[in-house]
Amino acid sequence: MKAxxxxxxxxxxYTNSGPDHWQSRWQAKLSTARRVEQAEWSKPVRADWVARLVEEVNAATRPVVLVAHSLGVPTAIHAVPEIAGKVAGAFLVAPPDVANPKIRPKHLMTFGPYPRDPLPFPSVTIASRNDPFGAFEHADDIAHAWGSLLIDAGESGHINGESGHGPWxxxxxxxxxFLSSLPPVRRRTEASD
Structure with missing residues (x-):
């Protein structure tokens, strides 16, 4: 599949991705990319965030590829039952351990625990060995449950602008x-109309 x-x-x-974050850079470079805007970035409510993602997926006119970072990962995973048919693949980066009682701010735990059902579409999970918001072993465990390809990013912090991953x-x-590994979109031809 092409972008x-x-x-x-x-x-x-949590708190959105700033202008130097790799997500913002990708959004600016990819003509078919758009951000899922949340009403409340600093006090996230799982049901609201999931509902907003479902709205965006339902508004899509092409197959959807999810590009989630941090709290965006559990948002995407909790939305799967409602969006599975329209999603071609998911690129999941730095999944936080939202079931860990040490996570701060504490209200982020409302996004946990992660569903452990296998994902109904191809996915890649990228995790760091020194992410302050989630242990690599946790990412390994949930990626395995989802049937997601786990990529070890080494010691990359939270894989965000603060850890030096602006351009990334x-x-x-x-x-x-990952995109090239997804099945190409079949275009309808006049013969099949």
């Missing part, structure tokens, strides 16, 4: 490979 064949939904996490060229390459 132009998909509606690429950028799903930021390695992520761009992995995303391009």
């Amino acid at each position: 132009s064949d998909a509606d690429i939904l950028i799903i930021p996490g 060229p390695e992520g761009t390459m992995v995303f391009a490979q």
Whole structure:
């Protein structure tokens, strides 16, 4: 699949992704990418965030590719029962351990625990070995449950602007490979009309 064949939904996490974040850069570069805007970035409510994502998926005119970071990951996973038929794939980066009572702010725990059902579409999960919001072992466990390909990002912090991942060229390459691995979109021909 080519990027132009998909509606690429950028799903930021807690407090949104700033202008230097790789998600914002990708949104600016990919003509079919758009951000899932939340009404409340600093006091997220799981039901509201999930409902907003479902709205955006339902508004899509092409197959959807999800690009979630941090709290955007559980948002996407909790939405799966309502969006599965329209999603071609998911690129899940730095999933936080939202069931960990040590997570701050504490209200982020309302996004946990993660559903553990296998995802009905291809996915990649990228996790860091020193992410302050989620242990690598946790990411490994949930990626395995989802049937997601886990990519070890080494010691990359939370894979955001603060950890030096503004441009994130390695992520761009992995995303391009992931997109190319998705089945191409079949175009209707006049003969089949």
